[in-house]
Amino acid sequence: MRHTTTVVVGAGHSGLAMSRCLAARSVDHVVLERGQVASAWRTQRWDSLRLLTPNWMTRLPGFAYRGDDPDGYLGASQVARLLEDYAAESAAPVLTHTAVTSIRADAGGYVVDTDRGAWRTRSVVAATGATTVAAVPALPIPPGIVTVTPADYRNPDLLPSGGVLVVGASASGVQIADELRRSGRDVTLAVGEHVRMPRTYRGRDILWWMDASGLLDVRHDAMPDLVRARNLPSMQLVGAPRTLDLNALSETGVRLVGRFAGVHDGQAQFAGSLPNVCRLADLKLGRLLDTIDAWADRAGVDAEPSQRYAPTRLPAAATLSAPLGVGGIESIVWATGFRPDLSWLDVDVFDRRGRIVHDGGITSSPGLYVMGLPFLRRRKSTLIDGAAADAAELADHLVGHLDVAAARRLAS
Amino acid sequence: MTTSIVDNGVNVEALLGAREAFADAPEIARFQWRSTVSWMNGTHSRADVQTFFGFGQEQSHRTTFEFDIDHPLQFAAQDHGITPVEYVLVALGGCLTAGIAAVAQQRGIQLRSVQATVAADMDLHGILGADPDVRNGFSGVRVDYRIDADATPEAIEALVAQSQKRSAVYDILTNPTAVTVNVS
Numbered sequence: 001m002r003h004t005t006t007v008v009v010g011a012g013h014s015g016l017a018m019s020r021c022l023a024a025r026s027v028d029h030v031v032l033e034r035g036q037v038a039s040a041w042r043t044q045r046w047d048s049l050r051l052l053t054p055n056w057m058t059r060l061p062g063f064a065y066r067g068d069d070p071d072g073y074l075g076a077s078q079v080a081r082l083l084e085d086y087a088a089e090s091a092a093p094v095l096t097h098t099a100v101t102s103i104r105a106d107a108g109g110y111v112v113d114t115d116r117g118a119w120r121t122r123s124v125v126a127a128t129g130a131t132t133v134a135a136v137p138a139l140p141i142p143p144g145i146v147t148v149t150p151a152d153y154r155n156p157d158l159l160p161s162g163g164v165l166v167v168g169a170s171a172s173g174v175q176i177a178d179e180l181r182r183s184g185r186d187v188t189l190a191v192g193e194h195v196r197m198p199r200t201y202r203g204r205d206i207l208w209w210m211d212a213s214g215l216l217d218v219r220h221d222a223m224p225d226l227v228r229a230r231n232l233p234s235m236q237l238v239g240a241p242r243t244l245d246l247n248a249l250s251e252t253g254v255r256l257v258g259r260f261a262g263v264h265d266g267q268a269q270f271a272g273s274l275p276n277v278c279r280l281a282d283l284k285l286g287r288l289l290d291t292i293d294a295w296a297d298r299a300g301v302d303a304e305p306s307q308r309y310a311p312t313r314l315p316a317a318a319t320l321s322a323p324l325g326v327g328g329i330e331s332i333v334w335a336t337g338f339r340p341d342l343s344w345l346d347v348d349v350f351d352r353r354g355r356i357v358h359d360g361g362i363t364s365s366p367g368l369y370v371m372g373l374p375f376l377r378r379r380k381s382t383l384i385d386g387a388a389a390d391a392a393e394l395a396d397h398l399v400g401h402l403d404v405a406a407a408r409r410l411a412s
Numbered sequence: 413m414t415t416s417i418v419d420n421g422v423n424v425e426a427l428l429g430a431r432e433a434f435a436d437a438p439e440i441a442r443f444q445w446r447s448t449v450s451w452m453n454g455t456h457s458r459a460d461v462q463t464f465f466g467f468g469q470e471q472s473h474r475t476t477f478e479f480d481i482d483h484p485l486q487f488a489a490q491d492h493g494i495t496p497v498e499y500v501l502v503a504l505g506g507c508l509t510a511g512i513a514a515v516a517q518q519r520g521i522q523l524r525s526v527q528a529t530v531a532a533d534m535d536l537h538g539i540l541g542a543d544p545d546v547r548n549g550f551s552g553v554r555v556d557y558r559i560d561a562d563a564t565p566e567a568i569e570a571l572v573a574q575s576q577k578r579s580a581v582y583d584i585l586t587n588p589t590a591v592t593v594n595v596s
Contacts (some may be wrong), residue, residue, distance in 0.1 A: 272586035
């Protein structure tokens, strides 16, 4: 059995940021990665996907995007290359093709089993992220309907040529619906709660406003309803200089329906709540723009005049059902979100529904940390740009834990 | 800026307390609602509502509530009470309005008056079996609110939207629900 002070699980942006912070604090550690560096960016992204954040926001501890297109958006393979460069530049101690099979608490530390031998360690950082497994609702889809998730969807050519139902209108759903529609298909988009966003506002990227005004830095312990904040869907954005909201999709002929609620007699059934989820999103966007305008006034930002966007246009008649099968909806894209997979973590830190319980990434098991989950420590915790601050603070906490544990060993 | 205490008559602390208690003991959140309906004569029935289950045990209203259900004279009935579909409107309006009061209380918005007009369209060809393409139920439901409150129009709209988001009856009407009917 090998020994190290800290085992970091996952060599994505979170794990690499943590590795960099641990190295800066002289903490001996290893990063265990089931595949290659940035594995998910190589294997679970569709062809046209680009980051939702502009390149200048691609910042990691001791590293930043330095290409010639700061306002562009990196594609998936470019993200993978960037993370590979970061790992190399940091000389991160990554063991690739090493899958963690279990981690359990033992003698004041942890035993980490992998498919390439075991490790004993004093502390663990689970940095496998929030988007490991596609969350697909349990609905009785008839046989013969092709179903894919954004993790295995690649491009329109790989789906049947008939009608497609895209379930979910957050970032993945609107982007995939858009390109499927452009491929000439009949596209139905099932819309639940969503976060409407313009790509640019007053002449600047919406994320510039959210970053500069401090909205992305709002901390978890400052949120009155953290459960709600942690369960918000992703921003309705595309990594391109255009706004892809429901109005833009309607214009291209995408049919908007309510939440995909059930299947009955071979028909997909949709909720009648489309007007309200659209109204909620319009009002929420209005409040965000009010916040931005107020900050811009206070900060004296030189920007184009403020504006408000047309309410989401609803179809003249609500569609409450649609036939599944030949001639109707022949395939379904589940853009219904993802959840983390920490099933290898055999430590009692989960709630009754299997979700990890943590306070800003710090679990109740001393020396065990988690990273990259929604609103982990601040609003930007799931963004690449959010890893730096989270990793630095958690690394400080981890060093404090090691010091206390060491003092205790000396005293006994 | 007003500093008066907002009071819409909703005990928000109790509701939030319940949410916290449910997190520790999820089983106490499992409720069952009940009604006993007895046929009187013709299209006239009477519904009793008294008991329910929740917070881990049998519960009861403070009294038995009775509701007459019938159809109007125009249907060649006796009009001992409102129609079943009108009870649905009562339920929807009541649920959304209670939600508005609760959300307003939590957001510190004083309500002065709230009035909902609930209207549902229905084509009788459906229930008469006269046209298989027409459904039995409503073809649409419209709720119009008139609200006087200490808040901006956007904040009032947000109250109404949030109330829909958290409404049981709105959910029941807008989503499919499995219904099992047994005979013994």
